Each structure stands twice: as C-alpha cells, then as structure tokens.
Amino acid sequence: MVLRDVDITKTLDYSSAIAILGFSLIVSILRTFDMRVEAARVMVSPPVLAFVTSHIMYINLYKLDYDIQKSWNMIVCVAMGVAQLFLWARWAAVSRHPSNWKLWVVVA
Incomplete structure (x- = not known):
C-alpha cells in the first residue's frame, strides 16, 4: 500500500x-494570568x-511557492x-500547585 501526501492532507495537516x-x-x-x-x-x-x-486562510488560499509557505x-x-x-x-514559577514540578519537566 502506497500512501501519498496530496493537497487535502497537506491542507488538513497545516491547518x-x-x-x-x-x-x-x-x-x-x-x-497564566488567571483570567x-x-x-x-x-x-x-x-x-x-x-x-x-488569518494564518490558516493565508497558507491555504494564497498561492506562493510551497517551500516559502512551509517555512513561514x-x-x-x-x-x-x-x-x-x-x-x-x-x-509554574508563581503557582503553588502541587503538580507544577511536572510542568517544569515538560518545559525543560
């Protein structure tokens, strides 16, 4: 079975x-700001x-070089x-949550 990256899969992936x-x-x-x-x-x-x-619309509707779109x-x-x-x-620095050490692990 051969899988190919077609336009719809690229669009769905990036979006x-x-x-x-x-x-x-x-x-x-x-x-973070406790809103x-x-x-x-x-x-x-x-x-x-x-x-x-606007970014999703830009990468999907505005036609540029594929490499430029991918890098942007x-x-x-x-x-x-x-x-x-x-x-x-x-x-994590300002919180006193008992599990914020797990967040430090993820950030590190």
Whole structure:
C-alpha cells in the first residue's frame, strides 16, 4: 500500500496544527494570568483567534511557492510553541500547585 501526501492532507495537516497551537496558546494565556472574568477572556481570545484564522486562510488560499509557505508556517508554529513554553514556565514559577514540578519537566 502506497500512501501519498496530496493537497487535502497537506491542507488538513497545516491547518489543524496551527488551530491546536492557537487554542492551546489561548488556554495558556488565560491560565497564566488567571483570567476568570469573562470580559478579560473576551479581550484575549479574539486577537489570537483572528491571527490563527488569518494564518490558516493565508497558507491555504494564497498561492506562493510551497517551500516559502512551509517555512513561514513552521516559523509561526515554533513562535507560538515557544510563547506557550514561556507562559507555562511563568505559571509554574508563581503557582503553588502541587503538580507544577511536572510542568517544569515538560518545559525543560
């Protein structure tokens, strides 16, 4: 059986990766800064959602060289991942949660 990477699988792969990273970035921001007020959550989530949506539209609808799209998507994904690591490290540093040592293991 031969498996091939076709356009739909590339589209779904890149789109789902950035969507998951965007959602987890929102969660890390809300958790790190302890945003329990609904108004604060509404101020944080839409900009991240707008960025993720526009990035997904850019990589799927705007036709550029495939290598440029792949490298730009990688830059965005790594930047979002590094931002999350810093946010979770900050939360682990200020939190007194009994399991934050596990978070330090993940961050390290």
